[in-house]
Amino acid sequence: MDGKAKSDHAGSNTNTPQLELTTAGSERPNLKDPSVVLSLLEADQVVAAKRQTRFGRRNLSFAARMLLWGLRIYVIAMLVVVLISVLGAIHASP
Amino acid sequence: MDDSRNKPEVSAYRPAHPTTESAAASPVASDLIGLLTHEDLDRARDRWQVARARWREHGSKTFGGFRLLWLLIGPGVLVFLGENDAPSMLSYSATGARFGIGFFMPFIILTFLMGYIVQEMTVRLGAVTHRGHAELIFDRFGKFWGFFAMGDLVLGNFLTLVTEFIGVRAGLGFFGVRPVFAVGGALVIVVGVIATGRYWTWERITMGLAIFNGLFIPAAILAHPDWRATGHALLTWMPLPGGSRYEILVLILADIGATVTPWMLFFQQSAVVDKGMQPRDINAGRLDTFLGVLLATVFAIAAVLATVPLFHHGIGAGDFQAAQFAQALEPWIGHVGASLFALGIFEAGMVAAITISTSSAYAFGEVFQTGHSLNRPLREAWPFYLTLLGSACAAAALVLIPRFPLEFVVLTVNVIAVLAMPPALAFLLLLVNDREVMGEYVNGVWANVAGVAVTVLLVCAGIGFGVATVFPKWFGS
Numbered sequence: 155m156d157g158k159a160k161s162d163h164a165g166s167n168t169n170t171p172q173l174e175l176t177t178a179g180s181e182r183p184n185l186k187d188p189s190v191v192l193s194l195l196e197a198d199q200v201v202a203a204k205r206q207t208r209f210g211r212r213n214l215s216f217a218a219r220m221l222l223w224g225l226r227i228y229v230i231a232m233l234v235v236v237l238i239s240v241l242g243a244i245h246a247s248p
Numbered sequence: 249m250d251d252s253r254n255k256p257e258v259s260a261y262r263p264a265h266p267t268t269e270s271a272a273a274s275p276v277a278s279d280l281i282g283l284l285t286h287e288d289l290d291r292a293r294d295r296w297q298v299a300r301a302r303w304r305e306h307g308s309k310t311f312g313g314f315r316l317l318w319l320l321i322g323p324g325v326l327v328f329l330g331e332n333d334a335p336s337m338l339s340y341s342a343t344g345a346r347f348g349i350g351f352f353m354p355f356i357i358l359t360f361l362m363g364y365i366v367q368e369m370t371v372r373l374g375a376v377t378h379r380g381h382a383e384l385i386f387d388r389f390g391k392f393w394g395f396f397a398m399g400d401l402v403l404g405n406f407l408t409l410v411t412e413f414i415g416v417r418a419g420l421g422f423f424g425v426r427p428v429f430a431v432g433g434a435l436v437i438v439v440g441v442i443a444t445g446r447y448w449t450w451e452r453i454t455m456g457l458a459i460f461n462g463l464f465i466p467a468a469i470l471a472h473p474d475w476r477a478t479g480h481a482l483l484t485w486m487p488l489p490g491g492s493r494y495e496i497l498v499l500i501l502a503d504i505g506a507t508v509t510p511w512m513l514f515f516q517q518s519a520v521v522d523k524g525m526q527p528r529d530i531n532a533g534r535l536d537t538f539l540g541v542l543l544a545t546v547f548a549i550a551a552v553l554a555t556v557p558l559f560h561h562g563i564g565a566g567d568f569q570a571a572q573f574a575q576a577l578e579p580w581i582g583h584v585g586a587s588l589f590a591l592g593i594f595e596a597g598m599v600a601a602i603t604i605s606t607s608s609a610y611a612f613g614e615v616f617q618t619g620h621s622l623n624r625p626l627r628e629a630w631p632f633y634l635t636l637l638g639s640a641c642a643a644a645a646l647v648l649i650p651r652f653p654l655e656f657v658v659l660t661v662n663v664i665a666v667l668a669m670p671p672a673l674a675f676l677l678l679l680v681n682d683r684e685v686m687g688e689y690v691n692g693v694w695a696n697v698a699g700v701a702v703t704v705l706l707v708c709a710g711i712g713f714g715v716a717t718v719f720p721k722w723f724g725s
């Protein structure tokens with residue numbers, strides 16, 4: 155399902171499997187050794203690393219903003235309709 | 249308490265990029281050594297199991313692959329069996345009782361395929377970014393749109409959670425269990441499952457409970473379904489439903505709402521992150537999601553088949569709740585069949601209570617930047633666990649209030665889920681097409697076509713419902 159276009163970022167470093175293999179071959183990982191822990195995780199998986207980085211705000215195009223507003227108005231309008239429907243059903247029930 | 253709440257302003261953050269770089273090879277690796285948390289250690293332990301299974305897979309083509317799959321399945325199976333929840337199983341049951349075997353059976357398969365299209369995107373988002381859905385929405389679209397999305401989620405999740413406890417109460421009510429014991433017992437199970445303090449254990453226990461959704465299969469077999477008619481309906485979508493078009497539309501909406509809902513997006517992405525899945529695991533994540541779809545579809549169709557005797561005997565089941573369904577079915581599927589049906593409703597409510605309250609807790613933690621992982625001990629992530637238990641307790645308490653309009657909640661919950669879904673899908677599609685976030689894992693053309701088609705279908709179904717409500721005469725109501 156995913157596209158195959160190349161990115162400047164993703165997959166740019168392919169040393170993960172090599173680092174991991176050393177650990178995978180052992181019967182039990184020594185997780186007291188931080189380098190073992192780091193070899194098993196991707197850079198962005200470590201809690202401390204994730205705290206220091208953020209995907210910043212994206213600039214929404216006019217069309218995207220209109221889409222989001224349109225869907226927001228749709229939801230609010232439909233919630234009113236649901237309320238009408240449910241109140242009607244409750245009044246109709248004995 | 250997670251000290252990340254004392255975070256600097258957003259501008260102080262370094263920009264994140266999608267990367268498959270090992271943490272050990274990262275330029276900041278030396279800085280991270282002293283900052284590893286309990287969550288990191290648990291996740292590393294899970295990743296070691298996966299790495300070892302991959303390593304062994306090369307030696308043993310037969311069993312290595314199964315071991316790897318066993319380790320990587322979880323979020324997809326849980327999200328779909330969690331969505332086969334109490335109101336969903338009641339919607340399927342109402343469908344079988346009202347229309348019998350016919351159009352709705354292939355339609356249910358179609359709704360699950362829609363579910364797969366949507367949920368596959370969350371697998372990719374979670375595995376590539378290692379961030380939850382709520383966190384990404386706030387990061388990329390800002391607080392204004394973020395709080396709108398959260399408003400939909402919180403409202404939908406809470407109402408759904410109430411219906412899960414209604415299911416628990418009604419399911420056990422069939423066996424004469426008093427509501428306070430049924431609901432209290434369910435809360436004890438929720439606490440017991442999260443008390444393990446480990447994502448892996450939580451996932452396995454919840455999956456173990458979720459597989460009892462299959463109780464609807466023996467219940468269906470005891471209803472002696474017409475397999476020939478079932479096969480014919482699945483292949484031809486016939487016979488078409490007759491009667492009130494408004495009623496048909498509401499059931500269509502309820503069946504869609506039983507399969508594609510906002511909490512599923514938030515839950516699966518957060519669970520993929522908490523499980524520690526990486527881009528290399530995306531294909532396994534797809535298989536996990538497909539397995540979830542397959543199991544949930546079979547169990548949903550079993551629920552329809554189990555209640556078909558009510559259709560054949562002309563018993564109206566429009567206002568039935570769980571226990572009444574089981575009682576009404578007893579003359580035709582026997583006490584064992586009715587008991588299985590009631591237990592199935594209990595299980596559906598129980599598992600969904602666990603997954604939906606966890607979904608709320610993940611979203612809360614992501615938005616307010618507190619610890620949000622089932623790998624964290626209570627002292628490090630008490631706001632996360634408090635949200636999880638608080639939402640479950642509040643929903644459970646509402647169910648026990650005498651004369652609380654439970655019918656109101658049950659009527660609205662699936663419909664609200666469908667109506668809230670298009671904006672959630674818009675955020676999902678914008679995120680999964682965002683190259684700065686997804687890198688090479690952005691949506692392909694066909695994924696976008698399918699995603700847009702699902703969104704348009706949901707909007708049309710919602711508008712149809714609105715028109716039918718405002719102008720009921722047009723629909724013969």
